[in-house]
Amino acid sequence: MTDYSNSKPSVWFWVISIVAFIWNGMGVYQYLIKAYNTEGFRSQYTTEQLEVIAGVPAWATAAFAIGVFGGLIASGFLLLRNKLATIFFVFSLLGVLVHAYHNHFVIDSVAMMGSTAAVFTGIVIVGAVLLLWYSKYATRKGWLR
Structure with a gap:
């Protein structure tokens, strides 16, 4: 078995981690x-859209x-190379x-905002x-402790 405990992450690890932090910061x-x-x-x-937004239930706002x-x-834990990143990415997802x-199913944002709402939601979910x-990959590589 290979010991990855001293594995140094690639440059791409840092690029992805920084981009993830900025992306989630924008969220x-x-x-x-x-x-x-x-x-x-x-x-x-x-005005109509703001009225719908004002009526968003607490569970959706909490989500x-x-x-x-x-x-x-x-993303912060990813930058710190800490395995807790995975747990928080699960909560985030x-x-x-x-x-x-x-x-998309309670308020039908596509009807209200247009197809861009579905595209952006898809990007967020895929991200x-x-x-x-x-x-999980970084943990297997030994980059996260």
Whole structure:
């Protein structure tokens, strides 16, 4: 059996980790401007869309928070080369999936926002799955302790 305990991660590990941290940081930013209902947030939507957003149930808002904060924490653990990244990427993926369920099956965001909503949701889900997979891969390679 190979001892990977002293394995140094590749340059790509650091690139992916930094991009993941920035990506999830942008998600946290989106959550915060929504939570604080900033002018910048309100300017992105019509009055009808804002009314729907204002009626989002607590479980969907919690899923959004778990998705983005879980992803940011996981990305931080990835940068610290800590195995806890995988656990937090699991939480993040679960939050993303629950939030996507709400957006596409409860409020039909495609009808409200257009097909871009479905495309972006797909990108977020694929990204969350890939980051979870990558954290498991990095653990197998011995890059995470």
